[in-house]
Amino acid sequence: MKQRILSGIQPSGQLHLGNYFGMMSRMIRYQEENDLFCFIVNYHALTTVQERDRLRRNTIEAACDFLALGLDPSRATFWVQGDVPQVTELTWILSNVTSLGLLERATSYKDKIAKGITPNVGLFSYPILMAADILCFGAHRVPVGKDQKQHLEITRDIALRFNHIFGDTLVVPEPDIDQQTQLVPGIDGQKMSKSYHNTIPIFIDDKELKKRVFSIVTDSTPIEEPKDKNTPLFHIYSLFLTDTERQELARRFDTPGLRYGDVKKELYERIRAFITPYREKREEYLRHEDDVRDILAEGARKAREVAQQYLDRVRTVTGLNY
Numbered sequence: 256m257k258q259r260i261l262s263g264i265q266p267s268g269q270l271h272l273g274n275y276f277g278m279m280s281r282m283i284r285y286q287e288e289n290d291l292f293c294f295i296v297n298y299h300a301l302t303t304v305q306e307r308d309r310l311r312r313n314t315i316e317a318a319c320d321f322l323a324l325g326l327d328p329s330r331a332t333f334w335v336q337g338d339v340p341q342v343t344e345l346t347w348i349l350s351n352v353t354s355l356g357l358l359e360r361a362t363s364y365k366d367k368i369a370k371g372i373t374p375n376v377g378l379f380s381y382p383i384l385m386a387a388d389i390l391c392f393g394a395h396r397v398p399v400g401k402d403q404k405q406h407l408e409i410t411r412d413i414a415l416r417f418n419h420i421f422g423d424t425l426v427v428p429e430p431d432i433d434q435q436t437q438l439v440p441g442i443d444g445q446k447m448s449k450s451y452h453n454t455i456p457i458f459i460d461d462k463e464l465k466k467r468v469f470s471i472v473t474d475s476t477p478i479e480e481p482k483d484k485n486t487p488l489f490h491i492y493s494l495f496l497t498d499t500e501r502q503e504l505a506r507r508f509d510t511p512g513l514r515y516g517d518v519k520k521e522l523y524e525r526i527r528a529f530i531t532p533y534r535e536k537r538e539e540y541l542r543h544e545d546d547v548r549d550i551l552a553e554g555a556r557k558a559r560e561v562a563q564q565y566l567d568r569v570r571t572v573t574g575l576n577y
């Protein structure tokens with residue numbers, strides 16, 4: 256039997272290289288040999304994006320990004336989370352087997368509070384909705400970046416607790432985190448994230464791309480000294496290189512004489528060459544938004560069928576079906 260692989264992405268801003276390498280490109284690769292479930296998590300984005308036009312725009316653009324980059328709706332099930340309300344019902348059910356302490360320990364929640372966000376209940380119970388996203392489809396494997404590791408652990412805890420109380424019902428999923436791409440740094444050296452204003456978006460124009468690449472922080476090591484490889488510039492550039500090319504870049508960093516400006520120029524060209532073929536496809540999808548909505552509607556129809564089956568099992572074992 257094919258493995259069911261599932262993951263989601265928030266439409267909370269422009270998708271960036273961290274999203275691409277941490278999750279999107281791996282999902283696109285997995286669609287070849289697996290039963291792939293991929294969705295845009297607009298219920299989750301509502302915890303922080305509370306402007307109608309922005310949420311709508313981000314949702315459709317995230318869908319166009321994914322499709323342009325190669326997600327194939329004839330192989331994968333691709334939909335928008337809010338079109339499958341079964342997940343919200345499962346969220347309520349799961350919230351009754353989730354301890355407060357488990358949520359209070361969530362670092363993503365604590366980080367957002369530390370950044371000055373006034374928390375709403377949605378933000379606090381975010382991990383239960385994410386657990387429902389995964390458990391409502393019986394996913395075996397969930398490709399994510401490192402920042403989502405704890406959320407996956409919470410999902411596993413909730414599934415095990417549910418199974419302990421009501422009998423073996425839910426599939427306990429495994430996280431799928433890739434060593435090399437699990438934490439792509441932003442241009443300031445922190446984790447690249449839509450909420451930190453430090454991203455290199457996948458789809459931006461050349462001028463803005465150049466500006467972002469040239470803003471990647473570097474240190475003040477003199478030209479005649481070797482350079483530190485544990486830096487955002489080396490790390491981001493490495494994402495685009497083969498093993499041999501990466502070794503060559505490492506050698507150049509170790510050798511006196513390297514100028515950061517030269518490396519940035521090369522990196523800019525590299526990213527541009529990489530993204531150019533996808534830009535035209537994205538424009539094409541954006542010109543035909545209604546076709547994209549049809550694709551998502553068909554995906555949602557398939558997703559609802561699967562979700563309803565899992566939800567029925569849950570309703571039966573809990574006694575909600577009477």
Ligand code: ADP
Binds near residue numbers: 266278439449
């Ligand atoms: P963001 O933090 O930019 O809002 P999301 O929370 O929507 O991104 O993340 C979508 C997916 O991309 C998740 O699987 C997440 O782990 C992954 N991801 C996000 N940022 C990075 C990063 N800097 N490096 C690797 N993976 C990332």
Ligand code: TRP
Binds near residue numbers: 384
């Ligand atoms: N919380 C995830 C993030 O911010 C997005 C997400 C929601 C998700 N539901 C999911 C990821 C289910 C994987 C599986 O990146």
